[in-house]
Amino acid sequence: SQQGEEDPQALSIQEGENATMNCSYKTSINNLQWYRQNSGRGLVHLILIRSNEREKHSGRLRVTLDTSKKSSSLLITASRAADTASYFCATEGTSGSRLTFGEGTQLTVNP
């Protein structure tokens, strides 16, 4: 079952612009994570936000979490062509034994 649903499915922006991706989920979670995947490659962990946190930053990344709405957003500021990739949210349920991934947002940053 897919716990997370990303929105939009695809996003195309110009270099220097900000990119915002959203994720919604259905059940209670311990944490929510964001991953990046370049075409044909494995996933790379970007950031983890716990259920008792509302916002987290890492470099040009800003993640928010609203547990009342069961949603999260990932903001990439001052995007670069090298940010072109698919971005996935993943949730760890309260049992804590596994992650469930959404279907991803394909981000294209045009130079």
Add this chain to the structure above:
Amino acid sequence: DGGITQSPKYLFRKEGQNVTLSCEQNLNHDAMYWYRQDPGQGLRLIYYSQIVNDFQKGDIAEGYSVSREKKESFPLTVTSAQKNPTAFYLCASSIRFPPGYANYGYTFGSGTRLTVV
């Protein structure tokens, strides 16, 4: 360098044949996972293991089997019972945290692309 290695990178399977995908990690992680990814889609969990000699079915375990005889290794066998095995297979590992205490995410391998010929 510590990491997780999947092999082979590309694999071709004939109808009715079993094939085994290798996953090895030297990160000293207790937990390991196998995911399947179909084109343009997210990841679906096949099997996972929290500790040596123990593993659990994920959401799409039918037609697959695993073993966890060593901490470092978690091979996945795609059996002939899996009717649509063509996909990208990803192995991951993680530190085993108590529920609610995770500080780190998963480390993924670079994947094996399996094609039925």
